[in-house]
Amino acid sequence: MLYRQQTLETPHGTVETPVLFPVRNIGKRSTDNTPQYTDAVPDLQTAMVNTRAIRQRESQWHRLLDGSTIRGEMGASPDTVVFADSGGYGFQTDEVDTTPERILEAQQELDADILGTVDRPLSRNNRDAENQHRISESTEYALAASDHHDGEELLFASVHGLDPETVRNNINYLENxxxxxxxALGSLVPVRTDYEKVIRLVLAARRTTEKHLHVYGLGGLVYQPLLLYLGVDSFDSTAFIRSAANRNYLIPGFGGQELSTVTDLAYLPCSCPVCCDTPLSELREDRDALTKHNLWALTIELRRFRYMVTAGKDIETYLDLRFQGNEVTQRAYQAAKQQVRRFV
Ligand SMILES: [Zn+2]
Known part of the structure; x- marks a missing residue:
């Protein structure tokens, strides 16, 4: 097993990894905003924000320049560890409208702890030459950020590749x-249903560097245990927000369930503070409450994995059970197991 626990020292505090960075949507249409959670979930003093999106919202940006803080804007505690990604996801379709230097300055203005370099995600629909060009651009942007960075914040190079060799070469080049x-490994969301591919790419990265490895965008309920097993140190997720928008109730160890199909149930199958206090009829109507429950579900999934490790349980046996309910993810896990066994 490649699972590992480490500590990550950041300007706003120490983080025990592996850890989830919930994506914080702030200042968008109010229904898309992430509700406050850092007071409620003690092991989730983390957040991921989109630097480009914040930079583009003039009124919010001016408030930040005038002395308000990003943690204050989020209603999060002052020692929340913030990972500011560049917002490169937007460059999948848009032209790059910024520079590595400008994004770095904005990330520092946000007082972020972890800075992700500007990147251009790949698409399977692009010609190979276009993807190759994007990979080179992301590498150049990362090196430009490295040249300009001299602060206390942690700098994570965003890495892309649709085959293991490219991922390996990229990390080696950036390291040198x-x-x-x-x-931080990106471009995995578009290929997320191809579990075996994702596993090969993640393992290629994990095999190439001993440094912290973040995976962008795949921190949902199904991927989380797989990534932990592969030794990923952190991940981020919008799954809890997206699921709530679709009235999907996430169940740790299982998956999502549309609440509209559940009627006439006295007690919910979860003992998080939200589910203790909120009857099903209310939860169905209260998107913020459902988002919070879903975040608890992701947290509990991670806690459960940690518990199994700490209790000395055989993780492969645990994951055999964890994935047995779904043929596709079970196959993915079997593939991961084979590849990991070859690796260790
Ligand atoms: Zn709950």
């Missing part, structure tokens, strides 16, 4: 030419 505290 830049100065990074970790690597």
């Amino acid at each position: 030419h830049g100065d990074f505290d970790g690597y």
Whole structure:
């Protein structure tokens, strides 16, 4: 097993990894905003924000320049550890409208702890040459950020590749030419249903560097245990927000369930503070409450994995059970197991 626990020192505090960075939507249409959670969930003093999106919202940006803080804007505790990604996801379709230097300055203005370098995600629909060009651009942007960075924050190079060799070569090149505290693997969301591919790419990264490894965008209920098993140190997720928008109730160890199909139930199958206080009829109507429950579900999934490790349980047996309910993810886990066994 490649699972590992480490501590990550950041300007706003120490984080025990592996850890989830919930995506914080702030200042968008109010229904898309992430509700406050750092007071409620003690092991989730983390957040991921989109630097480009915040930079583009003039009124919010001016408030920040005038002395308000990003943690204050989020209603989060002052020692929340913030991972500011560049917002590169928007560059999948849009032209790059910024520079590595400008994003780095904005990330520092946000007082973020972890800075993700500007990147251009790949698409399977692109021609190979276009994807190749994007990979080179992301590498150049990362090195430019490394040249300009001299702060206390941690700098994570965003890495892309649709085959293991490209991922390996990229990380080696960045390691030899830049100065990074970790690597963040991207472009996996578009291929997320191809579990075996994702597993090969993640393992390629994990095999190439001992530094912190973050995986962008795949921190949902199904991927989380797989990524933990592969030794990923952190991940981020919007799954709890998206699921709530679709009135999906996440169940740790299982998956999502549309609440509209559940009627006439006295007690919910979860003992998080939300489910203790909120009857099903209310939860169905209260998107914020459902979002919070879903975040608890992701947290409990991670706690459960940690518990199994700490209790000395055989993790492969646990994951055999964890994935047995779904043929597709069970196959994915079997593939991961084979690849990991070859690796260790
Ligand atoms: Zn709950």
